[in-house]
Amino acid sequence: MVENGHISTAYVQATLKAPDTEYQPLINVLDLDCWPKDPLYDQLVQGPDLEEQNINLESPWSPWQPVATRTLKQGIDFDLVVLGISVGALKYITPELMDASQPWKDMVENVQSSPxxxxxxxxxxxxxxxxxxxxxxxxxxxxxxxxxxxxxxxxxxxxxxxxxxxxxxxxxxxxxxxxxxxxxxxxxxxxxxxxxxxxxxxxxxxxxxxxxxxxxxxxxxxxxxxxxxxxxxxxxxxxxxxxxxxxxxxINPSERYVLSVAGSADYRLKTNGTAYSNLFITGDWIDNEFLNIGCVESTVVAGFQASRAISGYPERIFYVTK
Ligand SMILES: Cc1cc2nc3c(=O)[nH]c(=O)nc-3n(C[C@H](O)[C@H](O)[C@H](O)COP(=O)(O)OP(=O)(O)OC[C@H]3O[C@@H](n4cnc5c(N)ncnc54)[C@H](O)[C@@H]3O)c2cc1C
Known part of the structure; x- marks a missing residue:
């Protein structure tokens, strides 16, 4: 959560056995790097417990408790935030933004999603x-x-x-x-x-x-x-x-399919339309001024728009005139 220049309450779900290295998330299948179904337990201190208890770290219904919390500081840990998680999860992960910004609250409450x-x-x-x-x-x-x-x-x-x-x-x-x-x-x-x-x-x-x-x-x-x-x-x-x-x-809030129910498009915000100058939103749920429905085309255009808002590139987005 971007708030007063810092991100608060970042939960650490597991720690690395080799803390000075980065977690390597991919497995190689027939020369193709792929996302595995489960975390790569061998790299994690808590790996055996996670595996034995069949824990899904992406599920908010999981009984797993964070092993630590960490505060990420702007300028030290990050410069800006690109938020691309489904709108279905935002009521759980952005309550402070909902309190602070009526347009944000309206978007979260009106842009609907479905399992x-x-x-x-x-x-x-x-x-x-x-x-x-x-x-x-x-x-x-x-x-x-x-x-x-x-x-x-x-x-x-x-x-x-x-x-x-x-x-x-x-x-x-x-x-x-x-x-x-x-x-x-x-x-x-x-x-x-x-x-x-x-x-x-x-x-x-x-x-x-x-x-x-x-x-x-x-x-x-x-x-x-x-x-x-x-x-x-x-x-x-x-x-x-x-x-x-x-x-x-x-069913996870972050994997819900984004809907375009009648009247809801007006509540979508643009990539740089949040109340924070260093918070950019992207995904098929933002107002991309092109096609506000849950599909790959919307997602790609939204990604271009976030990139352009941050870096100026690409100058022109195919299909989108503005
Ligand atoms: C069943 C189904 C069928 C579909 N069929 C089609 C189709 O035929 N054609 C079509 O064009 N579109 C289809 N779609 C829609 C399309 O999949 C979406 O529009 C598109 O994937 C949205 O992309 P996105 O980047 O906005 O969100 P996502 O693809 O949901 O990406 C968000 C990413 O954020 C990650 N994430 C979530 N929480 C965290 C976290 N805390 N930390 C880090 N990362 C996190 C997620 O793992 C995910 O990878 C379908 C969708 C569904 C559900």
Whole structure:
């Protein structure tokens, strides 16, 4: 939080075994540097505890307590701040700004966001063998609660699979995830596990009913998936093959999908429209004067705008006239 020239209450969640080095966050997979699913425990003093307790450091519902707090000082630790975390998290991480600035408060309260759910399937048949008759799709408006399907087979050659479990196509699905009217308090540490299980059950139910139209060659007469068409390293039986796939309940405030509900665009602030001259905002939730919706184009333009506000570059942003 930028306040009177310093950032207050920066929580330290874990410390490095080798304090004089920097944390190296990436792993190399087939010559590509990638973000791992979990922190690299080997580098952390608290690594064994984090791993054993299956702690998600990105979840505010996590029982993990900070191991220290640190105050970052302007001019010593930083010069300016670029805030690019989803607007869905700002009510939790910027309460002081909400108290200090009415436009900021209005933005946080009116630009809305929603949790989402996702599943990813690794399949034995290639796309053509599933019975899908058209080109590689990004298909939307299909059956809820996984109404969006993208063929992601292009990622296959970036993955490592044993010869006896080779997938030939990859399918990603996603959609909105309805949430309780009252989001549980962060002290409800089991909430993420419950939502994770809910998405798993959504996936099983959906796959048992809705693949017939898109993948007729690998579906039963009732429209449900033939489960043995999924690659599963554990060689599970029937529905248990879901355990070899990936699913996710994107419920964390910082991963919520940014919505563009009617009337809310007026409350968005521009990248340099905060009350602080050294605080720049960026992401698909700011007013980019181009396309105020949650998509990659908005994100890229917002990034250019933040860069231009800070450094003057790029002078001209494609699509945006101002
Ligand atoms: C399910 C789903 C499907 C989508 N499909 C499409 C699509 O088909 N086409 C399209 O154009 N767009 C799509 N989008 C939207 C697109 O993903 C977003 O518009 C875009 O990712 C927003 O980028 P961003 O940089 O604003 O935010 P993000 O991508 O959310 O980036 C914010 C980053 O901040 C990081 N972060 C959060 N907290 C902290 C912290 N405390 N410290 C450090 N880092 C932190 C996060 O890890 C994250 O990497 C989809 C979104 C979802 C959820």
């Amino acid at each position: 989402t759910q996702a599943m990813q399937l690794w399949m034995k048949p290639n796309l053509e063998q599933t019975g899908w008759k058209m080109a590689s799709p990004v298909l939307d408006g299909y059956e809820d609660p996984f109404n969006t399907w993208a063929d992601m087979t292009q990622t296959l050659d970036k993955e490592t699979w044993p010869q006896n479990h080779l997938p030939y196509s990859i399918a990603y699905f996603c959609n909105n995830l309805d949430e309780p009217a009252q989001i549980p308090e962060f002290s409800d540490h089991e909430y993420p596990a419950r939502e994770h299980e809910r998405v798993k059950q959504n996936a099983i139910k959906w796959l048992n009913k809705n693949t017939g139209y898109i993948w007729p060659n690998i579906s039963n007469d009732d429209g449900g998936l033939q489960w043995d068409q999924l690659v599963d390293l554990q060689d599970g039986e029937g529905e248990a093959r879901i355990n070899g796939q990936y699913w996710h309940a994107a």
